[in-house]
Amino acid sequence: MRWVIRGLVALVILALLAGTVLFMVPSDRIAALLARQVKAATGAELAVAGAVRPTLWPEPGITLNGVSLAAAGQEPVLTADSISVGVSRDALWGGEVKVRSVVFESPVIRLLRAKDGTVNWDFAKGPAPKASPAKEKATPDDTAQKATPQA
Secondary structure, X not given: OHHHHHHHHHHHHHHHHHHHHHHHOOHHHHHXXXXXXXXXXXXXXXXXXXXXXXXXXXXXXXXEEEEEEEOOOOOOOEXXXXXXXXXXXXXXXXXXXXXXXXXXXXXXXXXXXOXXXXXXXXXXXXXXXXXXXXXXXXXXXXXXXXXXOOO
C-alpha cells in the first residue's frame, strides 16, 4: 500500500512540475521573436491566423496555427496548418529564448508570377536599408566644393 501511495505522490509531483514548465514557456515572446527574425531575414510578414499554444513534448516551445508568409501586398508564398517551434530547455531556465527547431505541418508553397513579371517570392522589394553617413561615397563635385575656400 505504501508503494501505491508513493507512486501517486510521485505522479502528482510530476504533473505539477510539468504544469510549472508549461507556464514558463513564453508563448507570445517566442511568436514575436519568430516574426521579427523572419521579417529581418526575408522582409516578409509572418501572419498567424490561429491560436498560439505552448508545448512541452518533445521539447518546450510553441505551436502556431494557421500560418502564412507573404511579402507586402503579395499573395502568400507559404501557408501551413501549423508551425511547431522548439526552444532550448537550458536557455529557457535562464530566461532566454533560443530556437532549436522549426517544424511545418502541411506546408504549401506557392510561387506565382504575374503577367507584368512580378513574383510573390521577391522579398527584396521591402524598404531599402539606410546607408550610414560614414559609408557614403563623395562624388568629385562634392569634394571640389568642400575643398574650395570661402572668402
